[in-house]
Amino acid sequence: MAYFQVSASISFSAFPASNAFGLVRSLNCQALSSFKMDDFHLNSGITFKSYIVKELIGQGNYGKVYLMSKQENPNELVALKVQRQFRNPIPFETEVQVLSSLPESCHFSTMICHGTTANIYNYIIMTHCGDTLFKMLKRTDDFCFSLENTLRIGCQLFDLVRLFHSFGWLHRDLHWGNVTINTDAHGRLKMGMIDYGLCIPLNGPPIAQVISRWHTSLYVTLGHPYTEIDDFVSVVFLLMRCLDLEPFGRRVLLIEAKKAQFHSSPERLLCEKYHWIWKLYNLVESQRYTGIDINAVKTYIRSVDRNFDPSSDISYTVRKGLVVID
Numbered sequence: 001m002a003y004f005q006v007s008a009s010i011s012f013s014a015f016p017a018s019n020a021f022g023l024v025r026s027l028n029c030q031a032l033s034s035f036k037m038d039d040f041h042l043n044s045g046i047t048f049k050s051y052i053v054k055e056l057i058g059q060g061n062y063g064k065v066y067l068m069s070k071q072e073n074p075n076e077l078v079a080l081k082v083q084r085q086f087r088n089p090i091p092f093e094t095e096v097q098v099l100s101s102l103p104e105s106c107h108f109s110t111m112i113c114h115g116t117t118a119n120i121y122n123y124i125i126m127t128h129c130g131d132t133l134f135k136m137l138k139r140t141d142d143f144c145f146s147l148e149n150t151l152r153i154g155c156q157l158f159d160l161v162r163l164f165h166s167f168g169w170l171h172r173d174l175h176w177g178n179v180t181i182n183t184d185a186h187g188r189l190k191m192g193m194i195d196y197g198l199c200i201p202l203n204g205p206p207i208a209q210v211i212s213r214w215h216t217s218l219y220v221t222l223g224h225p226y227t228e229i230d231d232f233v234s235v236v237f238l239l240m241r242c243l244d245l246e247p248f249g250r251r252v253l254l255i256e257a258k259k260a261q262f263h264s265s266p267e268r269l270l271c272e273k274y275h276w277i278w279k280l281y282n283l284v285e286s287q288r289y290t291g292i293d294i295n296a297v298k299t300y301i302r303s304v305d306r307n308f309d310p311s312s313d314i315s316y317t318v319r320k321g322l323v324v325i326d
C-alpha cells in the first residue's frame with residue numbers, strides 16, 4: 001500500500017524542454033527501465049488521492065486508466081491515467097496542456113490534478129467523460145446503431161470537433177475508443193472526446209507524420225500535414241462504424257489502397273443505401289482547402305432522411321442499469 005502513496009506532486013508546463021520530465025529523464029535510466037506498467041496496480045476499493053478506485057477501464061503500452069469516484073459523492077466519477085515516466089513524455093505533457101485548456105462540460109475531459117506517484121509514474125486525474133463509442137456499440141445486439149441515431153451522432157460530432165478546434169487544437173486520433181457518449185445535466189446523451197496526447201496546435205507549424213489507421217484520412221495516411229479537415233474525415237469514418245461498416249477491411253497493408261479507391265468511388269466498397277456516407281465524405285474533402293462549412297455538412301446530413309430531425313436527442317433504452325443506444 002505504501003508503495004502507491006503519492007509522492008510530492010510536481011507542477012510543470014507542457015512543451016518547454018527543461019521541465020519536471022527532463023529532471024526525471026536524467027535519473028538513473030537503468031533503474032527506471034526495470035519498472036513496467038504491469039508493476040502498477042490499484043485494487044478496487046482502495047483510496048488514491050482521496051478518490052475511491054472502482055475499476056481498471058483502459059490498459060495498453062501507454063499505461064493504465066482507472067475509474068474512480070469521489071469519497072463524498074460516489075456518483076461523481078473521475079478517470080485516473082497513469083504512465084511510466086521513462087517512456088516518451090510528449091503525449092503526457094500534451095495531454096496535461098490540453099486538459100488544462102478546455103472548459104468544463106460534458107463534452108470534454110478536464111484537468112483535476114496531476115503529479116507523480118511511487119517516483120516513476122506520472123498520473124493525471126481528469127473528469128470522466130462517459131463511455132466510449134466502442135463500448136456503446138458492444139452493448140447493442142448487432143454492434144450497430146439505427147440510421148437515425150447515426151445521423152444524430154454525426155450532427156453532434158461535427159459540432160463537437162468544430163468546438164474542439166475553436167479551443168486551438170487538432171485532435172488527430174478520433175477513433176471509437178476516444179469518442180465518448182456522456183449524459184448532460186438534463187439526462188440527454190451528448191458526444192464527447194478524450195485522449196488528447198496526440199493533439200497539436202491548430203495554428204502551429206505543419207506537422208506531417210504518417211499515421212495509418214482506419215480512422216485517419218487518406219491524406220494523412222499518405223504523409224500530408226494534418227489539418228482540421230482530417231479530424232472531420234475521421235468523423236465520417238466513425239459514422240461507418242456506427243453502422244457496422246468496415247469498407248477498408250482490417251489488413252493494414254490494404255487499408256491505404258482501399259481508402260484511395262473509396263476516395264474516388266464508393267462502388268464495391270459500400271452498397272447503394274450507404275452511398276450517402278461517401279457523398280458526405282466528398283463534401284468534407286471538397287472543403288479541404290477552403291475550410292469546413294459545418295452548415296453545409298449538417299444540411300446534407302438532414303437530407304439523408306427527411307422524415308426526422310437529426311438534431312433531435314439520441315434515443316436509447318436502459319438495460320440492467322446501462323444505457324443502450326437504439
Ligand SMILES: Nc1ncnc2c1ncn2[C@@H]1O[C@H](COP(=O)(O)OP(=O)(O)OP(=O)(O)O)[C@@H](O)[C@H]1O
Binds near residue numbers: 130173
Ligand atoms: N476521461 C475519460 N473518461 C472516460 N473514459 C476514459 C477517460 N480517459 C480514458 N478513458 C478510458 O480509458 C481508455 C484508454 O484511455 P486513452 O484513450 O486516454 O489512452 P491511450 O493510450 O491514449 O489510448 P489509445 O492509444 O488506445 O487511444 C479509453 O478508451 C476509455 O475507455
